[in-house]
Amino acid sequence: MDALIALLLIVLMLVVLGSGLWIGLSLLGVAVFAMQTFSSRPVGDAMxxxxxxxxSSWTLTALPLFLWMGEILFRTKLSEGMFRGLAPWLNRLPGRLLHINVIGCAIFAAVSGSSAATCATIGKITLPELKKRGYPDHMAIGTLSGAGTLGLLIPPSIIMIVYGVAANVSIAKLFMAGVLPGILLALVFMGYIVVWALRHPDQVPAAEASLGFWAKVYEGRHLIPVVLLIALVLGSIYSGLATATEAAALGVAGSLALAAVEGSLNWQRFVEGLSASVRVYCMIGLILAGxxxxxxxxxxxxxxxxxxxxxxxxxxxxxxxxxxxxxxxxxxxxxxxxxxxxxxxxxxxxxxxxxxxxxxxxxxxxxxxxxxxxxxxxxxxxxxxxxxxxxxxxxxxxxxxxxxxxxxxxxxxxxxxxxxxxxxxxxxxxx
Structure with a gap:
């Protein structure tokens, strides 16, 4: 009987999603059908x-803040600077700038602890830049999709905390246990990019001009603002000075300050970034509710x-x-x-x-x-x-x-x- 119910709900989910209805509303609709049909619990108050x-969770507040931070980076020269700083070091690596998806997600995973926040924030920064440089969409988006899941594995991770409480296991040990698998899985993803690039060299944009070591170091100065921002967010979490939500707020403040200092932030970009982050979060929030x-x-x-x-x-x-x-x-x-x-x-x-x-x-x-x-x-x-x-x-x-x-x-x-x-x-x- 359970197998039949599961099959029925899967088919219903596919039909509703295929109709073009919003994802969050589709999930809500299937849930209402399931409760009305297979449970005696009243639907209204439960919903x-x-x-x-x-x-309304306080922990969830970190998600829109990290999204806003990503929008600020996307709309200023900070994201472009990250690419300029990393590009010379990745020129000789097959796949070149596609590796920034994995590297960026691995770094941001240690900040957010959320797969959705990692995927959305890094995607806002990398996808437009990769498209502009001629990288194929299927690889740019596919690698981001997989690398975004590192937000669950590299600590801090909300799921690890929930499991630790449920299984009466040390959360500190779980956090330590996630470090090495997280790094290795990121390397596996980068290895996949290398193999794909070697098999499809015609789809990888040409390397930028080769630079000497000290020239690469000099170009690396463009990474300083982003590194400072990451240090601010990560440092505040691991030093115990801030929770993930408070660190997200620091990240927003830091990205606004850096954008203002370099002169790439104006009122129009500020409003556009805020509006875009609200729209993306509303989409994610509706899915969470469903x-x-x-x-x-x-x-x-x-x-x-x-x-x-x-x-x-x-x-x-x-x-x-x-x-x-x-x-x-x-x-x-x-x-x-x-x-x-x-x-x-x-x-x-x-x-x-x-x-x-x-x-x-x-x-x-x-x-x-x-x-x-x-x-x-x-x-x-x-x-x-x-x-x-x-x-x-x-x-x-x-x-x-x-x-x-x-x-x-x-x-x-x-x-x-x-x-x-x-x-x-x-x-x-x-x-």
């Missing part, structure tokens, strides 16, 4: 309370719990259990956001996971990785929605160009399974 709770209500509906139906109990009762070997959980969370990602997946399933899955002999710190990073994969799989791949708002591309096209990165993450999950030390070595050094 109001859920939407208010999901959109996803939260769909999560509530799934919880009342009991679908995640029943599916988790079914997997737990199969008596699978550790490897088959791991593969089953990958498939389970990817399917669950068609309906729920990452945090909701963790909250709704951990109580049921953890006894099975412990019985199978999985280290709970390792399992936390495994969960983050499979949730990352769900971020770029339709119909509810959150990064795909963010990119759709940025690029106005069809969701099917975005999913197609993101698929190579998805399969790289599948391979990386297998690597982490067979070499668990990638995750557990760094936390084991903590006393």
């Amino acid at each position: 109001v309370l859920t939407i208010w709770g999901s959109t 996803a939260s209500f769909l999560t509530l509906a799934m919880g009342f139906i009991g679908l995640p719990r029943h599916l988790a109990e079914f997997i737990g009762g199969l008596g699978l070997s550790p490897f088959v259990l791991m593969l089953s959980l990958v498939l389970f969370f990817i399917v669950l990602g068609c309906f729920l956001d990452g945090i909701s997946m963790v909250v709704l399933t951990m109580a049921v899955l953890l006894p099975t996971v412990e019985k199978a002999g999985f280290d709970l710190v390792w399992f936390g990073i495994f969960i983050v990785l499979v949730v990352e994969m769900a971020q770029i799989t339709p119909p509810v791949g959150f990064n795909l929605f963010v990119l759709q708002g940025l690029t106005q591309r069809e969701i099917t096209w975005l999913a197609r160009v993101s698929m190579p990165l998805f399969w790289l993450m599948v391979g990386f999950v297998l690597l982490v399974y067979f070499i668990p030390g990638i995750v557990t070595w760094l936390p084991s050094q903590m006393q």
Whole structure:
């Protein structure tokens, strides 16, 4: 019965999204149908309370602030300066400036802890510059889609905090465990760009004039404003002086100050940047509201719990259990956001996971990785929605160009399974 309900809701989701209805409203519509049809819980008050709770969180305030910071960088010379400073160093690397997507997302992931904020902010900076320089859209957008998921893996990560509380695991150890896999996954993405560039040299724009070492260092002066901004945001978080939300506000203030100093900020650009960030956040906020209500509906139906109990009762070997959980969370990602997946399933899955002999710190990073994969799989791949708002591309096209990165993450999950030390070595050094 649960399988039939899941299939029905997937088909309904695809039909509604295919009709052209806004994504957030599509999620709300499917949630209303699910609650009305399969639950006795009244819809009205549940919808109001859920939407208010999901959109009024103080932690969520960091998202529009980081979006605004990205809009400021996009509309001033700061983003152009970042490209000018990095370009000479990347000239000899196959793929050249495409690597800025991965490098930028890896750096910003350590600031925001949010996949959506990472994808939206870096996308605002890099996509226009890459298009202007002649890089193919499918690679620029596809690599951004995959690299944006690093926002969940490189600490600080909200999902790691939620898992740590649910599984009674040290959050500090989880943060340490995410560092090495995050760096390695970023290198995997860069390796994919290198391989693609070597196979399609005709699609990579010609290198800019080759410079000597000291000339490269001199060009690197254009990176100083961006480095100062990153140091301000990261330093305030890791020194304990500011929360992520307060650091986002510092980032906005710092980007405004830098733009004013270099003379590229005027009133028109200020208003345009603020308006654009509000529009993008409203799009993301509506999706969050719809996803939260769909999560509530799934919880009342009991679908995640029943599916988790079914997997737990199969008596699978550790490897088959791991593969089953990958498939389970990817399917669950068609309906729920990452945090909701963790909250709704951990109580049921953890006894099975412990019985199978999985280290709970390792399992936390495994969960983050499979949730990352769900971020770029339709119909509810959150990064795909963010990119759709940025690029106005069809969701099917975005999913197609993101698929190579998805399969790289599948391979990386297998690597982490067979070499668990990638995750557990760094936390084991903590006393």
